[in-house]
Every structure is written in structure tokens, then in C-alpha cells.
Amino acid sequence: MLSASKIVKPPGEKHDEFEMSVSQALLELEMNSDLKAPLRELHIRGAKECDFNGRKVVIIFVPVPQLRQYQKIQVRLIRELEKKFSGKHVVFIAQRRILPKPKPKVVSKYKQKRPYSRTLTSVHNAILDDLCYPAEIVGKRTKVRLDGSHLIKVHLDKNQQTNVEHKLDTFSAVYKKLCGKEVVFEFPEYML
Numbered sequence: 484m485l486s487a488s489k490i491v492k493p494p495g496e497k498h499d500e501f502e503m504s505v506s507q508a509l510l511e512l513e514m515n516s517d518l519k520a521p522l523r524e525l526h527i528r529g530a531k532e533c534d535f536n537g538r539k540v541v542i543i544f545v546p547v548p549q550l551r552q553y554q555k556i557q558v559r560l561i562r563e564l565e566k567k568f569s570g571k572h573v574v575f576i577a578q579r580r581i582l583p584k585p586k587p588k589v590v591s592k593y594k595q596k597r598p599y600s601r602t603l604t605s606v607h608n609a610i611l612d613d614l615c616y617p618a619e620i621v622g623k624r625t626k627v628r629l630d631g632s633h634l635i636k637v638h639l640d641k642n643q644q645t646n647v648e649h650k651l652d653t654f655s656a657v658y659k660k661l662c663g664k665e666v667v668f669e670f671p672e673y674m675l
């Protein structure tokens with residue numbers, strides 16, 4: 484039950500078997516590696532395993548306040564977790580909340596105005612940023628096809644191409660699963 488110490492869920496929710504295995508892997512890394520000090524204070528909110536085109540992907544949800552601390556060690560942590568999960572891709576995404584759009588003339592249970600960080604658009608953009616973290620998004624284009632469907636073209640920083648190029652299909656599949664939007668990642672050549 485020691486491995487459950489790395490998972491913090493709202494009261495009443497139970498840990499499933501896969502979340503326990505991710506928590507156990509994080510606990511082993513905390514005990515045995517050079518990531519001991521940074522991992523001591525960190526925990527996760529949940530984990531999912533998804534299958535895309537015959538390849539398994541581990542999605543780990545972390546609390547929003549701890550996201551920056553995870554990103555400081557993310558490259559090393561992902562490398563170690565991918566070894567533990569035998570080559571599955573691992574992505575870290577902050578667990579964000581989307582509040583409903585306020586309706587006019589309806590009394591809301593929320594006392595305050597809805598912050599922009601809780602809107603659907605903001606949360607989807609933040610998920611996209613979290614997904615391709617070591618690479619920075621330098622541009623975004625939305626293509627509307629003749630049938631009315633949307634395709635988002637995301638331009639990533641060319642400096643990180645070697646680090647994330649092999650995961651681009653995984654990123655687009657995870658984003659489609661979480662947000663329901665089609666996205667294509669590119670490393671454009673800018674001409675001056």
C-alpha cells in the first residue's frame with residue numbers, strides 16, 4: 484500500500500491497478516535514482532493506458548501546481564519510465580478543470596466569474612502545450628476543410644526536433660483522444 488502514497492485522488496475515488504503500477508514505478512525511481520530529491524514532494528492524480536495504432540501510450544495526470552516541477556525533470560523522468568514500461572511512450576499532462584459557460588438570467592452555484600483558465604479553449608490549448616513540452620509551440624494554424632471539419636496545424640520549435648520527432652504520431656493521437664480534435668505537428672523551415 485506504500486505505492487499509493489504517490490497517487491492523490493479526490494475522496495471517494497479508488498485507484499485502479501494500472502495507476503498503482505505507475506505509482507509503484509515512480510516510488511522505485513524515487514528510492515533508487517538521482518531523481519530522489521525532486522520526486523519526493525511530487526505526486527500524481529491518475530494514469531491511463533491507451534492503445535494507438537498498435538502502440539501503447541501511458542498518460543500520467545499531474546496536479547496543475549506541480550506541473551512546473553515535473554517539467555524540470557521531465558526528460559530524465561520520461562526516459563526512466565519508458566525503460567520501466569518496456570518502450571511505451573509516456574506523456575505528462577496537468578489535470579485541469581473546465582467550468583461550464585455561464586448562462587444569462589440563471590443563478591449559478593459559482594460565486595465568482597469564470598476565470599479564463601477554466602474555459603474549454605484555454606484548457607485545450609494548455610493540454611497541447613503540456614503534450615509536446617520539451618518542444619515549444621511557435622505557431623498554430625486552423626484549416627477548415629470543405630466538409631466543415633477542422634484540422635489544427637501546430638508548428639514546433641526546430642531546436643527540439645530530434646527529441647520529439649519520433650513521438651509526433653503519439654501526440655496527435657493522445658490529443659484526439661482527450662480533446663476530440665485533429666492535430667498535425669510540423670517543424671517548419673522559416674525563410675527570412
